Amino acid sequence: MLHLRPELLPPEIDKRLQNGARAGTIDTSSIKPRRRLSSSQGVADCVGVDMSQRICVAEDCDREAVRYQKTLCKMHDSRRRRNGDLNADRRYRASAEMAASRFWAKVDKGGPLGCWIWTASINPGGYGQFIVYDADKKRGLPIPAHRVAWQLVRGSIPQDLYIDHLCRTRNCVNPEHLEPVTNKVNILRGISPAAISARKTHCIRGHEFTPENTYRPARGGRQCRTCRRNAERGRIMRKRAS
Secondary structure (H helix, E strand, C coil), X not given: CEEECHHHCCHHHHHXXXXXXXXXXXXXXXXXXXXXXXXXXXXXXXXXXXXXXXXXXXXXXCXXXXXXXXXXXXXXXXXXXXXXXXXXXXXXXXXXXXXXXXXXXXXXXXXXXXXXXXXXXXXXXXXXXXXXXXXCCCEEEEEEHHHHHHHHHCCCCCCCCEEEECCCCCCECCHHHEXXXXXXXXXXXXXXXXXXXXXXXXXXXXXXXXXXXXXXXXXXXXXXXHHHHHHHXXXXXXXXXX
């Protein structure tokens, strides 16, 4: 059931309101758009709407009505087609208790190794995501599920810290398997090339990375001093031989 403003309704819909529907609400699923006519026949004749009053009929919306017989803006028409509700995003404005209930209903606490597996939406990186309403942007935003779980159980996340999975299961939301760490620690605990290289204790030729045997270039990274000396000696010998 959609909440509309009767004073902005076109004649076709307004007539249905006068024939028994309660003023202010109407089930638009029964209203089918008219056949699209050519531009020569006139857009106003096609939709039955005064072109000087093309304002979205949704409640508290002043956007231009460009869809659904020129009665809805793009946003509200998308909500109508997707959810059948012009105010679909308002379901995210629930209280903290309702949000927590909605969150934990998507968690399976019977995962392997004590993991609490997120059973809802998963982002391309493999992490769970939970829709939270943003009052400033006036729409729902996807938030990593493990961050939401930490805030629900442990409180706010310290500034500039990231939530790391100790169990290495990305869709786990068990607070016991999570830890706030710096971005550097979070990267070095992962499986990226930088993290793998940082965990190496010997170079490719078997020389140990001791403080004395480690060279750190200005551009970053580290190199084996023994290998650098051998490479320099080989370069000098080749130059003399030539």
